[in-house]
Amino acid sequence: RRLELDLRRALAASEFELYYQPLVNAQSSEIIGFEALLRWNHPERGQVPPAEFIPLAEEIGLIIPLGEWVLRDACREAAAWPRKLKVAVNLSPVQFRSPTLLHTAVSALGMSGLSPHRLELEITESVLLHDSAATLALLHQLRALGVRIAMDDFGTGYSSLSYLRSFPFDKIKIDRSFVRELGEKSDCLAIVKAVAGLGASLGITTTAEGVETPEQLDRVREQGCTEVQGYLFSRPRPASEVRALIDSRS
Ligand code: G
Ligand code: G
Ligand code: MN
Ligand code: NA
16 A cells, blocks of 8 residues: 555655646637646656546545645636636545545635626536535535536546436536447437537537547537547646646737
8 A cells, every 4th residue: 555655645745736627619729717636746656647646546545635725726727827727626536525525625715706697517417426415505505606617527427317307407428439449330429419408408518538630629629629638739737837728829
């Protein structure tokens, strides 16, 4: 459990860093915001991907202080951007079961001065699997602050459609597994089309994740996705490069 010991020290040692990936308007290709993505710069192993340490951080409870740091840092960065773009932050289901999340969001917004409507919180369907009354109440409280709520990785969990009925999401992010095979598999095209249509009729933004090629961009545009994100526009980049990304596309 060497990794666990290292992880417990990493926050105090300032080894975490947020990278930012552009969120792009599907029609105009303008940058409308950035998703913050956590990186761990391990002193010996180099950069450890989130998939390798977030489950461990959840298990040992570190995700609570780490998630607070992420929210504060992302809001602070976004408040200093040259344009009033949105910043999207991923939340772990474990953060949703903690009584501190609402206060953390209020204080991150207060400390940074970021307008609440510029903050978007990304949650996965698994958040809604647990204790749905308390979760729904919390989602409504966050919404009442003016914060937007996005459903991330849509289509990979269970009962996706019933979740859309139980809470009014502002955005659906279509999982990149559906975008990846758009060219080869007609069922992926049908799913993207159906979700984009559902978003349009419910008045919800739909983002296609993982857009890597111009062909994929054309397809998700044709199907009516309103936003796109992926390596075609940019990989996640360090905070110091955000300004250059904004300048290159406006
Ligand atoms: O950046 P990358 O594609 O490797 O991210 C992998 C996974 O880690 C994604 O599912 C993403 O949602 C998750 N992730 C990235 N940053 C954060 C974060 O700040 N908090 C939480 N809870 N998950 C994150
Ligand atoms: O689960 P979530 O959607 O938060 O995960 C975002 C992850 O997707 C990040 O780790 C990011 O690095 C990754 N990602 C973003 N764009 C692309 C892309 O175009 N292709 C692939 N393969 N991964 C991507
Ligand atoms: Mn995400
Ligand atoms: Na996702």
